[in-house]
Amino acid sequence: MFTALHLAIIAPFLAAILVPFLYKWLPKIHTGWFVLIIPSILFLYFLSYIPVTSAGNSVRAVFEWVPSFDVNFVAYVDGLGLLFALLITGIGALVVLYSIYYLDKTKEALHQFYTYLLMFMGAMLGVVLSDNLIVLYTFWELTSLSSFLLIAYWYEKEKSRYGALKSMLITVFGGFSMLIGIVLIYVITGTFNISEIIASPGNLTESAYFLPAMLLILLGAFTKSAQFPFHIWLPDAMEAPTPVSAYLHSATMVKAGLYLVARLSPVFAASAEWFWLVAGFGMTTLFWGSFSAVRQTDLKGILAYSTVSQLGMILSLLGVGAAALHFDTIDDNLFTGATLAAIFHLINHATFKGSLFMMAGIVDHETGTRDIRRLGGLMTVMPITFTIAVIGGFSMAGLPPFNGFLSKELFFTSMVNITEFNLFHVDTFGVLFPIAAWTASVFTFVYSMILIFKTFGGKLKPEKLEKKPHEAPVGMLISPLILVSLVVVFGLFPNILSYSLIEPAMASIQPSLLGEGEQFYVDIYFWHGWNLPLYMTIAVVAAGSLLYLTVKKWSRVYNLFPEALSFNKIYDQTLFFTEKSSSALTGWYMRGYIRDYFLYIFSIMAAMLLFTMINKGAFALSTENTAPVSLYEIILILVLLTATVIVMFTTSRLKAIISLGVVGYSVALFFVVFRAPDLALTQLIIETVSVSLFLLCFYHLPKIAKEMQNIRFQAGNFIISIIVGTTVTLIALSVNSNQLFDSISEFFVEASYDQAGGRNMVNVILVDFRGFDTLLEILVLGIAALGIYSMIKLRLAGRNDL
Template sequence: MSLLHWAILAPFIMAIFIPFLYKYFRQIHTGWFVLAVPVVLFIYFVQFIAGNSRGETVINSVQWIPSLGIDFTVYVDGLGLLFALLISGIGSLVVLYSIYYLSNKTEALNNFYVYLLLFMGAMLGVVLSDNLIVLYVFWEFTSLSSFLLIAYWYQREKSRYGALKSMLITVFGGFSMFAGFILLFIITGTFSIREIIGQADIIATDVLFIPALLLVLLGAFTKSAQFPFHIWLPDAMEAPTPVSAYLHSATMVKAGIYLVARLSPVFAGAMEWFWLIAGFGIVTLFWGSFTAVKQTDLKAILAFSTISQLGLIMCLLGLGSAALHYDFLDDNIYIAATLAAIFHLINHATFKGSLFMVVGIVDHETGTRDIRKLGGLMSFMPITFTLAIIGTFSMAGLPPFNGFLSKEMFFTGVIRAAQMDIFNMETWGMLFPVLAWIASIFTFIYSMMIVFKTFTGKYQPEKLDKKPHEAPIGMLIPPIVLASLVVIFGFFPNLLSYSLIEPAMASILPNLLEPGEKFYVNIYMWHGINTELLMTIGVIAIGSLLFLTLRKWSGFYNIFPKKLALNHFYDQGLVSMERGSNKLTNAYMTGSIRNYLVYIFAFFIIILGGALFTLNAFVINTNDLAPIGIYEAILSLVMVIGTVTILFAKSRLTAIISLGAVGYTLALFFVIFRAPDLALTQLVIETVSVALFLLCFYHLPKLKKEISAVRFRLTNAVISLGVGTLVTLIAISAHSTRLFESISNYFVEASYAEAGGKNMVNVILVDFRGFDTMLEVLVLGIAALGIFAMIKLRLAGRNEG
């Protein structure tokens, strides 16, 4: 495997050692051991920037399941490198922050860092995988690890609730995305993203194009919290603040954006792709910013802010997809949306990551995040206040910070989108700049709420759990680094132009470039007096007025009935599903073994028998049958007599002996058919089972009278005859049908030559079907451990009693 593969696997490998480091080095915070992983990974990925800016792509592959076209192929292009740097870079700062945020004495740090490393490795796998199936495996791993991180404080009901909600919604989207990947494979015959992009023209004309597009977008929308799937993100804020700063500002929620960007070369240009992404994005932008203003918890405000900002980036990617319909060399303004999306993706990671850390500091040092209890902290926490100013002003789109630049580019994108003459934009295009402008006003309001309601105003010590003071330097360094990047990228945005932004754009819109060409990227602060600047002035003016008069109009939010809230529908849906499943389960779980067998056998007869008759799969061919000898006939008669005896036996002992006679007779069949190993196995099993039966029945209470005659039941008769007849017909048909050449000759020839064994059956079990045998042993081992655990628990309970 290459270094790229090891880079992805490194967090998983480190996760194995965390419990031991936590156990044997308790005096050292476990985070210090973990910190080396993202730092080394970040340094490693930085080395790719120079080659990536020249258009070079690094590809390495390891075969996994080549027969199914599934290989562990990883490659670093502009888009993958950008996300890898965010994952490892922000990850380094988050781990450093967590060292000072989480106590080594009171927290189960072994669990926390194992979950965090699993998530980090899964995210790297998502953004660097070329194979769709491998990407999907890592994708679901992010859902699982984020579930564990959100539920880290599992003693809290809200943590468990938020974790379950996030997993249900994102896993649902993941399954939908997986179905879309299967459709892409059906169309193209490959799981390779690079090869699928090469067949984009073929995919666009296929009847499965729209279903594949819709299913893939379901996965992207659920993961990136797009309306109406956004409801999981605010509840996920019950996770520790380092988790929120990592998962919900820079990594997990960006996975859906990555998927849209990665598959844009496949679907971009289609009207459905344009409207779904741009439409849901602009609605999510508006709804997230509108809802954030009514929140009173700082993390809740940032949660809805994240939803809003994700909608902004998603909208830009949708608008940018229309660039395929224009010649960008003549008018490169149509790629402005994609440029803005990439730039804001970076900016959002910097200012939102720092703001989450600032909120964590406030919570850590005061004991609350409720803005109704906060105020006047500026004099106690001047550094934190400065960081909050930088982060919130950038998020509000104010100069001279990087958020102002990407927000202006966003305004440019939506204004130009309204001027498009495709996709019915002549009619509906004006909605984009209008909604964008209104959403920006609410963004300004909640940004001001975060900083001024927390750090200015009246100090209320009686409402605080702790006396506020500045955070330790270790907790301040990560947000200081991010806030510094906010300022640096604001004054020197072109540091990223051709190192990260342009290569990422080339990955999203490769069809617009000729070999050797590059997109023109030049980001600067002053564009003169234009529409975008006037929109910003309007945002500041109206936003300031609404912020100052917030108490007078905030009651407007109470008009909306809670019964119409999406969270209400989610909760009621879960309750209804639980009640319905309980009713259904109680209807068929009667406690009667007979009823369960009736369900199983009836299903077997109806489904399997119906399918075989419908497909005309029953074939009876007696040409290859050997003559029935006298021994076979006698043994068959003995088995029939033994079976009937079981049915009409009036004592337990008779029934057990008859059952054993059937088993021993079957062993004689194996002897006649020259299968001594099977005969020996059957004899051993039959002996043990008969002995166990006798032992069990010995300990049962004595019956006052022998078993009465079995009553005739029509249902039993029909099902037993049906199962017996169906199995017999299947066996005869299987013997009579030869769809493929028999593989027995292969095993005869290869058993000794390739596996070194003369006993063909043993060789098949141990070598040719080694994985099957290993898993069977594993299942038996798990069952044995489960039984042992139950016995131990029962004994422990008795001892305690």
């Protein structure tokens, strides 16, 4: 049954269809104002589910799609799905509002921008609210497609096209891998429904396919969430307009992988491989992203690597939180705090990183550059933007009293607690977790200070700016101001999220820890006493301040990482090698001659079919149910063969055309003999039209060259043609001789009149039983007709250059 929840998921797609018409019909109004209605209404709609999920309940609605394959559009809202839905729609509404003032309606193709943006929004809602893995995968790939279009929005720029292609190749590669993992899960469990898989994880963990399925699923999650070493696509995606960066790459798309890891944690988290892969790759990404961000000179470049780092931090927390499944109760569990930190920082990151991306866009919009080497001294001319940068940057650095400080403290606490875990050899390598966390946090502090003070501190450099700097218009400031206000509110009053969003999300990720009527108790507060996490924070500020003040002296360390060995260079070289190899291979067999292509096709086809038939012992010959061959049938066969031979060996076009017509009419006569008048009529019409067209064009055809009249006999072609003909004949005879089951023709004899109401079986099959096939054939013919009409019209209009 199609419900309001299904409609909420597809509403952005429906709205995307209307956007081009609104853009055309109402050119004086910015299209964004119409688009803003969709995420705003959806955000309010999803808010209505908070009482349901807070009470520990969920909503499930099923719309049958392909029930025979267990593929149904199952919309599912629980604590985790609702959290992401609110982020997608809430941040989406703010991004649309911001884009109204950021994108000039007179210069930009707004209908394309908002169409792509709504497509992406709908795809993300489909990912986080689908209980069926195949449906989830469908929306997953739609996010890759729509993000490709958004990143390449300014397609005239080479860097935009490059970034879009890189993101597409990496994320789609991961998506295909994930699809294989999904199929393996289905093979093990017999279902695609996530809730059913979570309810019986034992069937999965005991299978030999468990580890391959887990690795393939994680590959999809890591590529989508820009985890090391797949993170390289995210910085290049910054060539997209800033509203796209603020939406896709801080709050939504890059967190799809985190959502997948969180959603499937109840299934995979009991294994050591899951713990080490998720936590290990998360910590590696956290460190490498923060370390790489310091060397960037572009504001969005800094934020891009910062996003990579923060995503790694959340992923590592989800990995550490997997240890919680090895405890029986909540009270004895040290690691539920890691899951709490992951969810809380997921929210916090969306607020401060979204505001910082918008801040970068404002600086670029009002100064004409994002290069921090040309910026400086903007504090006095852009005070509101500076305030946004300070609040967002300090929160990202983990400083009080902002929300980033609270989630960072929870992060440190989780990394310290994991050293007490006595499974998976954590007692040996667990000390690396707090060390890596502290080191990455130091670099996080450094790039946060660079972002703020290199942009707004120091002296103003008007001669290096393309525009005279000034404060942004009020409309462009509303969205980032709302986000930094949330940074402050969630920092001072964090528990307003505890019962409404965080606890239900934790229950979705770690349901096995809850008994009947139990729930997680979340209480987030600033002061935890003088403990190790607080000392780590003080040390971060001290070391980070020292590194920031001396950055010019020690930044030469980045020169130790040669460009030739960078992951971007490896990607470029791999792509170059693939293109060259593909071009060479294609050039070897794509020679521009259709006869060569037929040679390849027929040779491989005959070889595979013959091998299969021989290997399976499928050859058989039985004349038990065959009718006798009459004299006139023999005559027709001789006529057909004679005409065929003439077509092959004649040097006269006229003879070839006439002989080809004889072949077609002979086949039509066979249909008459075999009592298939519809087929005979179709064949006669086709042959008549074909022969007529050949004869009409005959006058304009060039004369056959003398060298073409003396074509040598091609023994290879003759042998292949004999083999193909023999293969097809043997298969036809074998099929007729091996009646493994009753022919489907009896079904059509019995059902044509009773079920379809027609006595002409051929017509009934074409119109009813194969109605979609016939409809699509008509559609193809219609498209071809439109194409021919368009070419003729363009030529008549004088567009000969086309």
